[in-house]
Each structure stands twice: as C-alpha cells, then as structure tokens.
Amino acid sequence: SSGINAEYGEVHSKNNDDEQYIWTSSAGGSFTIHQDEDAEDVPRGTKIILYLREDMTEYLEEKKLKDIIKKHSQFIGYPIKLQVEKEREKEVSDDEAEPEEKEDDEETPKIEDVDEEKEKEKKKKKIKEKYNELEELHK
Numbered sequence: 488s489s490g491i492n493a494e495y496g497e498v499h500s501k502n503n504d505d506e507q508y509i510w511t512s513s514a515g516g517s518f519t520i521h522q523d524e525d526a527e528d529v530p531r532g533t534k535i536i537l538y539l540r541e542d543m544t545e546y547l548e549e550k551k552l553k554d555i556i557k558k559h560s561q562f563i564g565y566p567i568k569l570q571v572e573k574e575r576e577k578e579v580s581d582d583e584a585e586p587e588e589k590e591d592d593e594e595t596p597k598i599e600d601v602d603e604e605k606e607k608e609k610k611k612k613k614i615k616e617k618y619n620e621l622e623e624l625h626k
Contacts, residue, residue: 492546499523500533532565553624560625567625577616605610 494514501507507526512518537546545551549571560567 490538492543494540495538497536498533499526499532500537501526503531516575556624561623565625566623568621568623570619571622572617573620574615574617576613578611580611 496512498510500510507523508520509523510518510520539546546555549569552569554598556567556569
C-alpha cells in the first residue's frame with residue numbers, strides 16, 4: 488500500500504553478515520537496488536522512508552502510523568521502532584526562558600550591580616521542550 492500513498496520510497500536493509508543495500512521505487516512500479524556506500528554503522532535492520540503524496544497527509548499522524556504498524560506486525564518476530572516527537576517540561580530561570588536582547592553597540596561595556604539575594608530570588612519558569620525519541624511499538 489505504500490506505492491498507493493507515496494510518490495517515492497526507500498528501504499534501507501542490512502543483514503548481519505552482508506553489506507547494506509537500498510531499494511528505491513517511484514509510484515510507477517519500477518525499482519532499483521544498490522549498495523549503500525554512505526551507510527551508517529548499523530549491525531542489522533531495515534529503515535523505511537516514504538515520501539508521501541500531498542493528499543496523503545493523514546499518514547503523517549502518529550496515531551494512524553501506530554494503528555497500521557499494530558495491524559500489520561502481529562507475526563513479525565523483530566522489534567519495530569517509530570521516531571516520535573515528545574514533549575517534556577523543563578524548569579529554567581526567567582532569563583533563560585526569554586531570549587536576550589542585542590544592544591546596538593556591542594563594544595560598549597555593560598555594568599550591572601549584582602545582588603546575591605536577588606539572584607537567588609529569580610523566578611523559575613516551566614517551559615515545554617520538544618524532542619525526538621525512538622519508541623518501540625512491537626517487541
């Protein structure tokens with residue numbers, strides 16, 4: 488079904504005792520296979536990259552991908568991982584949370600009075616930080 492939804496696809500595959508290969512195909516039905524000269528140092532596994540058609544954006548939704556993987560991986564004996572975007576709260580001081588303003592004249596020295604008690608009293612802010620993580624969907 489990837490040919491129906493994608494304009495172009497790549498499958499990077501590596502066996503324990505063999506070189507890594509890339510299978511590429513366009514929606515037209517033809518494909519090529521070639522050795523991956525610029526391969527990451529991966530002991531084994533398969534990575535699938537699909538370049539979706541513009542009208543298939545529903546397949547970019549995390550829930551849709553997880554449902555498809557769950558439906559079609561019941562009898563696969565290998566782990567399947569999906570790179571997902573997650574969010575976590577991070578506590579930072581007020582001055583870290585707000586970007587610093589640049590002054591017009593950077594060569595002019597800046598003089599500040601530093602009061603240790605005021606430094607301690609700086610308020611902490613919680614910000615949401617986004618990060619990517621490989622989530623194991625099938626073990």
